[in-house]
Amino acid sequence: MDAGEISPEDREKIVRSDVKFQERIVPESLEENATKYQDISASEYQPKAIIPWHHRIRSSGDVDINTHIIETALDQTSLSLKPCIQTTKGFITNLSNQQQVLDMLVETGVDQCFIWVEGLDKRDTGQDTYEKITRFVKAVSDAGIDPHFYYADYFGTMLHHAGLSGVTYGTMWGEEGEETVEGTSGGGALSRYYVPQMKDFLKIPATVELQQLADAPMCDCRVCSNQFDSWIDLAEREEDDDENIQTPIKKHHLVTRYKQIREVEDQDLGETIDECREDFNEYVSPFNAANQISPSKKVDYLPIWVNAIENELN
């Protein structure tokens, strides 16, 4: 539903009932099942924050609609609000648009928000866009508002240094909002392995070839070290049984992303930049030499991220 196409009165009704629903859903179901969960006090299970309905921002008018939604939600609840800024690269890279969104957050008095920039795809986003987004995240954080990315790849992890407090990711999530995960002809999900040095997914045969060309030891995460003896073993296991490979490689993705996030949190900006540069320098030749990787696939997003972050934050 487009919040811009309905009357302000109807919009308020929807926002109010949505806030009530989020406030009450967990405590109420606990109360209803009180015999099952006797030791649990339902009031402790109030959500920490409400995510109000949001309206995709493509114009100044859309910012006004979101202001109305946030103000209506604030009137309705004593809980914190965590509004979602869903916007496009075209809108949010304009600096006066950034200011307008920032003013909305400051004036409504929220202290946290989600940011969802549509189409922030590493193969389709230039350095200038990454710079402007870094600038926006920093401005939000500098204003005392905790920003959190809705969809994010490793660039979002690096934005920790701009004040980003977290990124959402998971087995069922693409790394950007519009991504659809390719299916195989058999109907299953395509087996993609998260290559930590590339900060991206590759198909398993491509992963194995690349890691062999790079002379990299087998991934030492707790999932891979339990499951696979070597890169060849990973490739053979996929050939034998491409369904049962899905669970370990999804778990590998989760633990590897988690580890990368913790590492970046423990590093200063210079260390994060140096590491990303080193990974690029080490992997660019093997990447370009690998037969299993399409020549149209590029790895220049790594230096683009590094340059954007360095230009804005150094």
Ligand SMILES: [Zn+2]
């Ligand atoms: Zn692993």
